[in-house]
Amino acid sequence: MxxxxxxxxxxxxxxxxxxxxxxxxxxxxxxxxxxxxxxxxxxxxxxxxxxxxxxxxxxxxxxxxxxxxxxxxxxxxxxxxxxxxxxxxxxxxxxxxxxxxxxxxxxxxxxxxxxxxxxxxGRVLPSAWQQRVKMGARQPYRRFLATVRRSEGDQxxxxxxxxxxxxxxxxxxxxxxxxxxxxxxxxxxxxxxxxxxxxxxxGLDVTGLDTEARRPNDSLGLVEAEVLRRINERVPRPRRTPALTRHVKGTFVPEVLAGSAHREPFVLPARHHAWVHERSAATVAALSTRAYDVVGDLDDLLPAPPREGRTPDDATDDELLAAARTVASRLGLAPVGTLDEALAAVAEHLLAGQRGTSAQ
Incomplete structure (x- = not known):
């Protein structure tokens, strides 16, 4: 026991x-x-x-x-x-x-x-959308935020x-x-x-244990994340298998997609800050009335003030094409001309190779 x-x-x-x-x-x-x-x-x-x-x-x-x-x-x-x-x-x-x-x-x-x-x-929402895209989601960032705000769908x-x-x-x-x-x-x-x-x-003594990151940072910049979302749009839903998702998350993202464009972080748009702050304040108020063991400051669950920056929806076609061409080149694919051609070629490559993927 x-x-x-x-x-x-x-x-x-x-x-x-x-x-x-x-x-x-x-x-x-x-x-x-x-x-x-x-x-x-x-x-x-x-x-x-x-x-x-x-x-x-x-x-x-x-x-x-x-x-x-x-x-x-x-x-x-x-x-x-x-x-x-x-x-x-x-x-x-x-x-x-x-x-x-x-x-x-x-x-x-x-x-x-x-x-x-x-x-x-304020920090969770951008990260959660990116994670969903790695899992195969097609929903643009702006629609994701709107859906979360309105509590639509299965939530x-x-x-x-x-x-x-x-x-x-x-x-x-x-x-x-x-x-x-x-x-x-x-x-x-x-x-x-x-x-x-x-x-x-x-109740654990962690003295002397190394806390340096050993795994590569697979966080994507806004251009890379939008490239992946658009690749997802070109994968037929019936062909989106667990094996393909494992391959995308475990190999394609960290080894091929990451670094294909400048890693520009994306922000929570200022127009969403008010409702996020309101929801967070309600969370803090609810938690403060309960007898949980809280480690840290509940006020740290409130979002920081909005900051300037772009989102994946702001990525230009030229930026997306440059990144998609880099990805295609890294995969050894033939040179492509347009953004649609590049995205379609990468999607087809992923689909063709998914039979060779294995459980992680």
Whole structure:
């Protein structure tokens, strides 16, 4: 029986990749310090997919991956110290699935804790749109922001980023003091501050552990992101497979697309600042009335003042053509004349090669 199990459920785009990279890089050392990350990193993703019922993903999993949640729970039960499970897909789980997962963990540890990391919406929105584009989305940035603002459609965005709702979901039945909200520090804070804040929640001594990034930064500039979105438009929806998405995220973006244009970051347009600030202020007000363990300042969930800059919608055809030609050249494709030709050639290359992709 574990002493404590910590379930880190998100939110997406709140430094989760940074934290997970460090946790897994130092997993052997952390085990020696009393914290177990059971299984492998892929197992935590598979477990989240199974728990929340991601049918399309679960259908692609190997048999042993479909058993990932059960295996992680059993490893937790067999460990005498503390355990950490982490994947942002847990956040978007049906209420009955969350309750069942917490019950499983309660049978494997003396204490069950839930950890949520959260970042201000002003920084989350551009990052979330870019992530969606890497997953195959076709929606322009301006339409994405309008849709989120009006709460249209299935609102996948809010299911992953409505902090009060996610905490309500995952704190049900937990003892007071066992639901932890770690606020991502504002821009300009020391890079390791989020790492130190989560370590304090875990009761973990991280002295001497390297926090330098080892994985390449696959964040795209506004031109590169818009090129990818337009490539997505040329991929027929029936041919957008999980294998293709893995290839795009894991290989095409970091090795081919990144660096094809100047990495110009894009901003939240000033016209959206008022509603983002209003929504964020309501979030802070709601959280301030609840008995969660908050690490950091809730006011850091308020967006910074708007800043000047462009968005992917402002990219010119000349900029897009230059980047698309660079991508085509890196792929060894024949020279192309127009932007449409370049985008179509790259899309066809990706489709032709997806059969050779494998699970990451």
């Amino acid at each position: 574990a002493r404590r199990v910590f379930l880190h459920v998100g939110t997406a785009k709140s430094g989760t990749s940074f934290l997970q990279d460090l946790w897994w890089r130092h997993s052997d050392e952390l085990r020696g310090r009393g914290l177990l990350l059971p299984g492998r990193r892929r197992d935590h993703f598979a477990a989240a997919a199974v728990v929340k019922g991601m049918t399309a993903v679960v259908e692609t999993l190997a048999d042993h991956e479909r058993d990932a949640w059960h295996r992680l729970v059993e490893e937790t039960r067999a460990w005498p110290g503390d355990v950490l499970l982490t994947n942002e897909h847990f956040s978007d789980s049906p209420a009955e699935a969350a309750a069942a997962a917490l019950a499983d963990l309660a049978g494997a540890a003396d204490e069950v804790h839930v950890v949520l990391t959260a970042r201000d919406l 996948k965005f809010w299911r992953y980023h409505d902090v009060p709702a996610i905490l309500t979901l995952w704190s049900a039945g937990l003892a007071e003091g066992r639901t932890h909200l770690v606020v991502v520090p504002p821009a300009g804070a020391p890079r390791d501050e989020l790492w130190l804040r989560t370590a304090s929640v875990l």
